[in-house]
Amino acid sequence: MTAKRVPYRFSVNDYDRLIEFGILTENSNVELIRGEIVSKMSIGDLHVQCVDILNRLLIRGVGDDAIISIQNPIRLSDSEPEPDVVVKAVSAKGKPSASDILLIIEVAESSLEYDREVKLPLYAENGIREFWIVNLIDGCLEVYRQPQSNGMYANMQTLRAGESINPLELPALTLPVALLL
Amino acid sequence: MTAKRVPYRFSVNDYERLIEVGILTENSNVELIRGEIVSKMPIGDPHIACVNRLTRLLVRAVGDEAITSIQNPIKLKDSEPEPDVVLLMPRMDDYANGKATLAEILLVIEVADTSLEYDREIKLALYAENGIREFWIVNLIDGCLEVYRQPNSDGTYAEMLALGGSETVEPLLLKSFVISVSSMF
Numbered sequence: 001m002t003a004k005r006v007p008y009r010f011s012v013n014d015y016d017r018l019i020e021f022g023i024l025t026e027n028s029n030v031e032l033i034r035g036e037i038v039s040k041m042s043i044g045d046l047h048v049q050c051v052d053i054l055n056r057l058l059i060r061g062v063g064d065d066a067i068i069s070i071q072n073p074i075r076l077s078d079s080e081p082e083p084d085v086v087v088k089a090v091s092a093k094g095k096p097s098a099s100d101i102l103l104i105i106e107v108a109e110s111s112l113e114y115d116r117e118v119k120l121p122l123y124a125e126n127g128i129r130e131f132w133i134v135n136l137i138d139g140c141l142e143v144y145r146q147p148q149s150n151g152m153y154a155n156m157q158t159l160r161a162g163e164s165i166n167p168l169e170l171p172a173l174t175l176p177v178a179l180l181l
Numbered sequence: 182m183t184a185k186r187v188p189y190r191f192s193v194n195d196y197e198r199l200i201e202v203g204i205l206t207e208n209s210n211v212e213l214i215r216g217e218i219v220s221k222m223p224i225g226d227p228h229i230a231c232v233n234r235l236t237r238l239l240v241r242a243v244g245d246e247a248i249t250s251i252q253n254p255i256k257l258k259d260s261e262p263e264p265d266v267v268l269l270m271p272r273m274d275d276y277a278n279g280k281a282t283l284a285e286i287l288l289v290i291e292v293a294d295t296s297l298e299y300d301r302e303i304k305l306a307l308y309a310e311n312g313i314r315e316f317w318i319v320n321l322i323d324g325c326l327e328v329y330r331q332p333n334s335d336g337t338y339a340e341m342l343a344l345g346g347s348e349t350v351e352p353l354l355l356k357s358f359v360i361s362v363s364s365m366f
Contacts, residue, residue: 003298005186008211008218014204021202023195030189037189113184 009035015080031073032080033118040082041111046136050107051084053180054134058087061173066090066102074101076126079120087170098126102169105132112137120144121151130168134180141165141177190216193194196261209330212254213261222296227321231292232265235319235365236315237363242358247287249289257311262304266290268355290314294321297362298333305329306336315353319365326350 010018015032018024030042036130051070058068069086075095085105092100106115115133123131124147131153133142143165146154159165161178191199196213199205210221226295232251239249247305254261256356268280268288291300300318308316309332316338318327324346330353331339344350346363 003219003302005214005219005303006222008205008209008220010204017202017204018199021204023191023198023200028189036186040188041187114186115182118186124366136219169301 007036009078010037010079012080017040031082032078033122035078041114043094044109044145047084047107047109048148050134050136050180054085054105057175057179058085058173061175062087062091062170065172066170069096070147074098074104076122079122079126081122083119087167099129101128103130103132103167104128107134107136109136120153124148125151132165136181141180141181142169188217192216192220192230193256193259193261213259216259219283222299225294228265228294228296230294231319231321231365235266235290238360238364239266239268242360243268243359246355246357247271248275248351250276250281254280254285257283260311262307264289265292265302268352275292283312286313288315288317288352290317290319292319292321296324305338306341309333309338310336311330317350321366324366326365 010032015037018147024030026039031040031084032036053066055068055070062068064088067090069088071082071084072080072086073080074086077095080095083104084107086096086101087103088096089100089102106119110134112135120131124144127147129145129147131144135142139160141159143157144155144161145154145168147153159177160181164174164176166174189214191217193213196218197289198217198251205211211218217244232276233236236249236251243249248271250269252263252265253267254263255267260291267281267286269276270285270287276277293300297318312332314330314332316329320327328342328350329338329340333339346366347361349361351359352366
């Protein structure tokens with residue numbers, strides 16, 4: 001097969017209308033990526049466990065300084081992805097946009113390539129200031145900072161058990177990497 | 182890039198609701214292929230001219246035995262493609278009360294220049310699987326008419342003929358009608 005189907009691209013507004021009209025529901029398990037409505041990957045036990053740990057650590061760690069939003073949509077220019085964890089400003093109402101977002105975290109087991117190749121450029125292009133991939137395959141935390149409009153992050157660090165991390169926008173919070181893996 | 186995005190698949194009913202509520206319009210220029218909403222390929226002048234010729238030939242040739250429907254959707258199991266030409270059984274309402282379904286479809290024709298691969302690989306398999314009894318590709322690249330008959334549920338046609346300019350063709354389901362291949366080009 002060499003012939004390609006070119007997917008139709010929905011605007012964020014039309015995507016929201018699909019939800020409003022009930023054509024897409026919570027059970028559809030989709031997200032909008034660059035105008036394409038795509039099915040979300042199925043999630044394994046390790047992934048679930050890691051998101052739960054992050055949720056607990058972050059809620060305890062940030063107190064009232066930020067809101068922890070788990071597997072909820074965010075609104076970008078032509079996309080509504082649903083990151084595993086979003087740390088957003090307390091002032092953000094509803095679906096946050098890039099300027100409301102302090103940190104995005106994806107937990108990657110089977111989704112590692114997808115998170116690096118599809119999600120990362122999307123977040124960088126939209127100016128998400130800090131993006132983490134909890135890489136369960138290699139047992140490390142990938143920290144991306146300084147988003148560029150060409151879809152890259154200028155600064156990338158790989159942290160392992162024994163090290164700790166302070167989010168740029170929440171410098172008072174220290175998370176030992178070992179707790180995440 | 183090796184990571185793949187898995188497209189969400191819409192049901193035919195949901196697809197029709199998208200049209201009904203105006204999220205998809207005629208200007209969206211899409212069709213539903215196996216649950217995926219895909220953009221239709223842009224059409225070049227030779228393609229337009231061939232569809233115009235076929236329209237004229239077919240309307241004259243079939244008389245009242247069939248309805249010639251041009252670039253309109255048909256309703257299949259998980260798809261609503263918009264073939265270039267469909268010959269339909271006559272129906273009193275001219276299909277005002279619903280799109281044609283399999284039993285009403287006598288012949289599907291695609292005109293292919295840039296879309297040849299797409300028509301042979303994606304459309305052909307879809308039509309065969311759905312039991313479309315006869316499918317033609319007017320192949321503008323090689324200057325021939327490809328005739329496919331005897332659909333199999335595995336997405337192939339058991340019978341395939343490539344007809345050249347001096348030959349004629351009779352649709353299986355419209356016996357009174359003979360058309361010369363050269364008149365299509």
